[in-house]
Amino acid sequence: MAANSQFSIAVHVLAMVAGKSDERVKSEYLAKSVNTNPVVIRRLLCSLQEAKLVVSHVGACGGTALARKPEEIKLSEVYKAVSRGEVFALHPNKPNEDCPVGKNIEAILCGLQKEIDKTIECKLGEYTLRDVIEMVAHPA
Amino acid sequence: MAANSQFSIAVHVLAMVAGKSDERVKSEYLAKSVNTNPVVIRRLLCSLQEAKLVVSHVGACGGTALARKPEEIKLSEVYKAVSRGEVFALHPNKPNEDCPVGKNIEAILCGLQKEIDKTIECKLGEYTLRDVIEMVAHPA
DNA sequence: CATAACTGTAACAAGTATAGTTACAAATCA
DNA sequence: TGATTTGTAACTATACTTGTTACAGTTATG
Numbered sequence: 001m002a003a004n005s006q007f008s009i010a011v012h013v014l015a016m017v018a019g020k021s022d023e024r025v026k027s028e029y030l031a032k033s034v035n036t037n038p039v040v041i042r043r044l045l046c047s048l049q050e051a052k053l054v055v056s057h058v059g060a061c062g063g064t065a066l067a068r069k070p071e072e073i074k075l076s077e078v079y080k081a082v083s084r085g086e087v088f089a090l091h092p093n094k095p096n097e098d099c100p101v102g103k104n105i106e107a108i109l110c111g112l113q114k115e116i117d118k119t120i121e122c123k124l125g126e127y128t129l130r131d132v133i134e135m136v137a138h139p140a
Numbered sequence: 141m142a143a144n145s146q147f148s149i150a151v152h153v154l155a156m157v158a159g160k161s162d163e164r165v166k167s168e169y170l171a172k173s174v175n176t177n178p179v180v181i182r183r184l185l186c187s188l189q190e191a192k193l194v195v196s197h198v199g200a201c202g203g204t205a206l207a208r209k210p211e212e213i214k215l216s217e218v219y220k221a222v223s224r225g226e227v228f229a230l231h232p233n234k235p236n237e238d239c240p241v242g243k244n245i246e247a248i249l250c251g252l253q254k255e256i257d258k259t260i261e262c263k264l265g266e267y268t269l270r271d272v273i274e275m276v277a278h279p280a
Numbered sequence: 281c282a283t284a285a286c287t288g289t290a291a292c293a294a295g296t297a298t299a300g301t302t303a304c305a306a307a308t309c310a
Numbered sequence: 311t312g313a314t315t316t317g318t319a320a321c322t323a324t325a326c327t328t329g330t331t332a333c334a335g336t337t338a339t340g
Contacts, residue, residue, distance in 0.1 A: 004228060004229060004297095004298080005228065005229040005230065005231045005232065005298090005299095006228075006298095007228035008228055008229065008230050008231045008249050009231050011245070011249060012231070012235065012241060012242070012245045012249075015241050015245065016239075016241050019240075019241065024315095026314095026315070026316090027315080027316075028315090032236055032239075033235060033236045033239040033241060033242040034231065034233070034235060034236075034242070035231075035233040035234060035235055035236055035242075036231075036233055036299080036300075037299080037300050037301065038316095039299095039300075039301070039302090039317090039318085040299065040300065040301095042315095042316065042317065042318085043317090043318085045316085045317095046316090046317070046318090056315095056316065056317090057307090057308080057315085057316080058306070058307045058308065058314095058315065058316045058317075059306085059307045059308025059309060059314070059315055059316075060307090060308055060309040060310075060312095060313060060314040060315065061308075061309055061310090061314075061315080062307080062308070062309090062314075062315045062316055063315075063316085064316090075252075079228075083228065087227055087260060088144060088145065088146075088147040088148055088219075088223065089144060089145040089148065090145065090148050091145045091148045091149050091152070091174065091175075091176075092145065092328090093174070093175040093176055094175060095152065095173060095174060095175055096172055096173045096174075096175055099156075099172075099173040100159075100276065100277075101152060101155045101156050101159060101173060101276055102152070102173040102174070102175075104275070104276045104279050105151070105152045105155065105276060107279065108272060108275045108276065108279075109148050109151060109152075112215075112267070115263065116260060116263055116264070119259055119260065119263045120227060120256060120259065120260065123255065123256055123259045124256070127252070132248060135244070135248045136240065136241055136244045136245060136248065137240075139244050139247065139248075144327080145327090145328095146327095164286095166285090166286070166287090167286085167287075168286090176328080176329075177328080177329050177330065178287095179288090179289085179328095179329075179330070179331090180328065180329065180330095182287065182288065182289085183288090183289085185287090185288095186287090186288070186289090196286095196287065196288090197286080197287080197336090197337080198286060198287045198288075198335075198336045198337065199285070199286055199287075199335085199336040199337025199338065200283090200284065200285040200286060200336085200337050200338040200339070201285075201286080201337075201338055201339090202285075202286040202287060202336080202337070202338090203286075203287085204287090232299090233299095
């Protein structure tokens with residue numbers, strides 16, 4: 001799979017954690033719902049914790065809880081927290097500088113890339129985790 | 141790199157082809173500017189041809205030309221022609237159906253994915269190949 | 281018609297990214 | 311102290327992407 005599924009898993013996991021607001025949720029429990037390995041979940045939770053979307057606790061009775069209320073967690077924040085790639089990548093090889101197109105195209109594409117990123121962020125900013133929870137509860 | 145660089149290369153290549161509107165451009169020439177192998181370029185040109193953005197000719201004096209004027213080629217079309225991935229992937233493993241979140245999350249994420257795709261397409265539809273050519277000619 | 285110049289495409293190699301797995305140190309609670 | 315849980319390193323397996331070689335088929339031209 002080219003694109004990254006981290007965002008999908010993150011939304012899934014956050015919805016689960018939000019659903020158990022009175023307790024700390026364990027990575028093993030989350031892993032069962034996502035159908036993957038607990039370590040995969042923990043790695044993801046580390047990113048979400050860095051972004052201050054969740055708080056995890058080590059040790060017995062440890063686990064993860066939301067750092068804020070679901071209505072205060074925008075999906076754009078989730079996206080930024082876990083997505084490493086961009087919508088399209090710049091070509092890894094340096095274009096030929098002797099060619100007028102090759103010389104300037106990188107900067108143009110880079111600018112376009114940033115614009116697209118901003119567009120996505122804006123769109124995802126329209127939704128909060130609360131919206132997701134409600135959609136889960138009341139499927140269309 | 142997670143994301144795909146096909147779009148970047150495609151824009152680069154199309155700008156080159158547009159710059160030589162009076163002749164057929166050869167894959168080897170394009171490969172030199174992009175700094176890659178001619179076969180990589182030809183593979184890409186096949187996708188662009190399927191999308192009716194360029195026309196390639198086999199044989200001696202063969203090569204590629206635009207199928208339409210640059211101002212009639214929207215970057216959204218280029219994107220659709222070459223991008224295989226999505227902004228974010230759904231998790232490949234089937235979520236646990238016994239969990240209310242796992243059961244419904246896929247459909248929600250899928251809908252969100254489509255919405256994002258539409259947003260990107262819309263944004264890229266604001267630019268044509270002509271805009272790119274002008275940016276190449278007059279770097280900001 | 282023979283030849284040279286192209287594309288289209290198959291087949292394979294190499295590099296890279298992602299996901300999954302095991303293992304274990306460190307922290308925490310009872 | 312012992313059980314539990316996260317954080318993280320290390321490794322494997324898989325799959326994707328790019329690059330490369332090779333060659334069949336097509337076309338212009340002397």
